Amino acid sequence: MSTLILIPARLASTRLPGKPMADISGRPMIVHVAERARESGLGRVVVATDTEAVRDAVQAHGFEAVMTRTDHESGSDRIFEALSALDPGGKVETVINVQGDLPTIDPETIRAALRPLEDRAVDIATLCVEIHRDEEKTNPNVVKVVGSPLSDTRLRALYFTRATAPWGDGPLYHHIGLYTYRRAALERFVSLSPSPLEKRERLEQLRALEAGMRIDVEIVQSVPLGVDTVEDLARAREILTSA
CATH class of the missing domain: 3.90.550.10 (Spore Coat Polysaccharide Biosynthesis Protein SpsA; Chain A)
Known part of the structure; x- marks a missing residue:
């Protein structure tokens, strides 16, 4: 590609x-x-x-x-x-x-964001890391991915939320806001109006899910340092x- x-x-x-x-x-x-x-x-x-x-x-x-x-x-x-x-x-x-x-992102982390597009059915790819600290599980500034496992290193995204989700035993995943788009998917995405859940959660990626676009998520090992x-x-x- x-x-x-x-x-x-x-x-x-x-x-x-x-x-x-x-x-x-x-x-x-x-x-x-x-x-x-x-x-x-x-x-x-x-x-x-x-x-x-x-x-x-x-x-x-x-x-x-x-x-x-x-x-x-x-x-x-x-x-x-x-x-x-x-x-x-x-x-x-x-x-x-x-x-x-x-500025400190590992180049391998960038490469990981391209891998889900090996599946032609995927429109957008992004990244996540398993959450291990309890305080991050309830922190609304730590966005969580709710996804269906496709393999040990990949999820199909069903939802993104600031809440603690999903409920029950099992891992929670911290979303990393680095995206890879197919060209047609990016063009479609920016043509869409902000969606109801996007506005409610203040998470832009929900616009794509509400429009029926597929987002797959590669699981990596660490969250890159964002300088804020x-x-x-x-x-x-x-x-x-x-x-």
Whole structure:
């Protein structure tokens, strides 16, 4: 499959303003994310941004960047605009959306997000990790995947929720918001209006499930560090400085 890795990046973060440009070992955080994506070896890597400073920094470090509108409500809308600009002829078959605040992500984790699309029936692929800490099981900020097991390493998603689910004995899974889309699935997804359960749970991926799209979930071993706070940034700097 022809694969394009897109990394949406915007400066307007309320908890950590300007975070794509935050310095980590002499390079902006967004450049570290692009480096991890390139190390996955899956294909072309492009940063999609609405800010010239981000574009210029990315290009200065040898990566591609594309400008997108400032009024997108979600990263999915931003990457679809970028895809349309970068590949108007429709040659790209799959798009991987890697969040721009994951500077320490293991390239193998990115590769794992492509595997469920080996099944032609799957529209969208994503990732999860088994939850082992009790406090995470009841934390609404830890999104859970409710899924039907397909193998030891894969689920078919039935629902995503902030609640503690499913009930009863057995593992619970923490959803990781890294997505791989078939091109047609991404195009359909961004054409849909926000769905009732999406608005209720505040989880965009429910729009796809409510529309009858199939999402399969690869089970990986660790949650990548998302940089949302000053403390997260300090941890990322520690990890990448000692690497």
